[in-house]
Amino acid sequence: MDTTALANLLFPDITKTIGDYETIYPPRDLPEGAVVTRIAPSPTGFVHLGNLYNAIGERLAHQTGGVFYLRIEDTDQKREVEGAVEAVIDAMTFYGVHFDEGATADGETGDYGPYRQRQRRELYQTVAKSLVLRGLAYPCFCTEDDLKAMHEQQEAAKENYGYYGKYAIWRDRPIEDIEAELKKGTEWVLRFRSEGDPENMIPVQDGIRGELKVQENYTDFVLLKSDGIPTYHFAHVCDDHFMRTTHVIRDESWLATLPIHVQLFDTLGWQRPVYCHTATLMKMDGASKRKLSKRKDPELALSYYREAGFPQEATWLYLLTVLNSNFEEWHLANPDADSREFTFSLEKMSTSGALFDLEKLDNICKEYLSRKPADFVYDGLLQWAKEYDSALADRMTAKADFYKAAINVGRVSDKPRKDYGSWSAAAKFLAFYDAETFVIEDGCPENASGGMKAEILNRYLDTLDFADTQEAWFAKVKEITEALGYAAQPKKYKKNPELYKGSIVDVTNLLRVALTGHQNAPDIWEISHVLGEDETRRRLTDYRDA
C-alpha cells in the first residue's frame, strides 16, 4: 500500500506536520513538579457535580505552581446546546474555581489554544495524516447498518464486539477500492490500525489508584468521524499532548477506554500524562447502589446546590471530605482556616464509589454557617434571594437591620445555634420574624391548650415589661408558671406529674408558638426584642383570641 498516496487522497489540504505543532506549542516553562491539568466538559448545557469534583485539579495545579485550564469538548455537534460554555464558566466562577487559561464566555486566553476542539480540526487532521502515512490509520466506509449487523453477528456467535480481525473489512483493502468509494462520495471514518494483542497487559501508573494493568487494545477504533471531527479518544490524546497537560483527572468510567488512549500516546511517541481516575459518586436506588443519573437524580446537577443555597465554600468542604480522606481531620483541627490552605494530594483520593450524603452536606453547611457573623449570613442570604426569592430579597433590603437582628439571634455565643445549612432553609426558618410572612404552623402544647391558653397569655401580657433584663423576664415567667399550677422545673413535673397541670415547658412552648408559629424556635426573650413590643403584644393577643 502506498501510504503517501492514501494520505494525500484523504487529506489533500493538510500541509503542516506534527513537528510544526511541536514548535507552535512548546513545552511549558514551569517549575519542577508543576501540575498542568484541566476540566474538559462537553457543552451540553448540563453542568454536573462531577465537573466541580474534577475541578479539584485547580488546587493541585495552583499548589504546585502549575496551570489549570478550561477546554471545551464540542466534538459532538448534535448534543451541543447554546449558552452551555457560559453555563460552565458561570457555575465554576460561582464556586470560586479560577482558570489560568482556556475558553472564556466570549473567546479564550492562553497560548495553547484554540481551547474549543472544533476549532482545532487542522491539528487533528495533521496528526491523523501522519498516522496514515505511517500505515497506522485507514478509511472505513461501513455504514451504521453495517456496523449494527456486525454487532449482532458477534453477539450471536458469542464473540467480542468491535471492529477487529476478520470484522475489520476495510483494514487491508487495496487503494483502488478506497479511491472508488471516495469517488462515489461515500462517507468514511478514519480508523486506527491496531497491532495490539489482547494477551498483552500494559502497566499504567494511575495517580490515584497506583499501578493498573490494562489489556492492550486490539480494536480498530475510530479516530476521525465522517465529518472530519475527531472522537473523544483522538481529541483527548492530541489536545493533552499539545496543551502539555501533565495530569488528566477524570471519572473512572474512562478506565474502560484507557487502553486506547495509552496505545495512541505510545504509538505517537508522546509522553503519557498521569491519569487520575476518580471514583464515581453513587446513589442508593432501592437496595442497590448506582451511578448518579442525569435523568433521574436532580442532585447530580450543580445548579441543584446553588438553588438550594448551600454556601459555596461549605459545598467545597463537603466535596473535599469526600474527595480527600484526610481533609476532614485537617478541617476539624483548623475549623476557621480557608480550605485552600489544605494541601491536596491525589494519593488520598478515594478509589471506590461513595454514596452521596446529603445529610452530611447539610451538617457541614450548618456548622459552617453557625461560625459566621450575622452580616455574612445576611449578605449570603440576600444574594441567594435576589436570584431565587425576589420577594424575600425585597423584604430584606427594606428591613436590613431587622433581618440582621433576626439572623443574629443565638449566634453570638461560643455555642452558636445551627438552625439552617442552606439559604433556602434559612429563608424558611427566618420567615416567622417578619410580620409579612409570619404564620402559625405548629399547634399549642397539649397541657397548655384549652382553658389555660388564654389564662397564661393574659397573665404574661399583664406582666410583660420590655425594660426587664432576660433574668427578670424569666423570673416572671416562672412566677406565672407556678401561680397557674405548673411546675417551674421540668424535673419536678416528671417526678410527680399528678401534682401539676404541666411544666414550664408547656408554658414557654405556648409563648413560643404564639410568637413564632413553631414549637422549635430560639430564645423567646431574644426573639421578642427583635420583634419589638408592639408586634410581640399583637401576636400574643391574636393567638389568645384565635
Added chain:
RNA sequence: GGCCCGUUGGUCAAGCGGCUAAGACGACGCCCUUUCACGGCGUAAUCAUGGGUUCGAUUCCCGUACGGGUCACCA
C-alpha cells in the same frame, strides 16, 4: 457475554504486616439546662468470602461471591 474497577460499622472513612481497628455524619441512651437550641458523655463493627505467603494478615498474592462501570462516527 468480554474487559476493567471496587468491597472496613446505616453512610463517609483512617489504617499502608503486629493496634483494645481512629474520626465524622446519622441513630439511640444518659447528662447539662429556666424554655428552644447548643454542648458533653456513652452505646452499637466477627474489616465480603475461601485459599495461600508469613512467626503473624484488615493490610501482600490467587480464586470465588457481590457491587459498579464500560464495550458508539457520545463525551
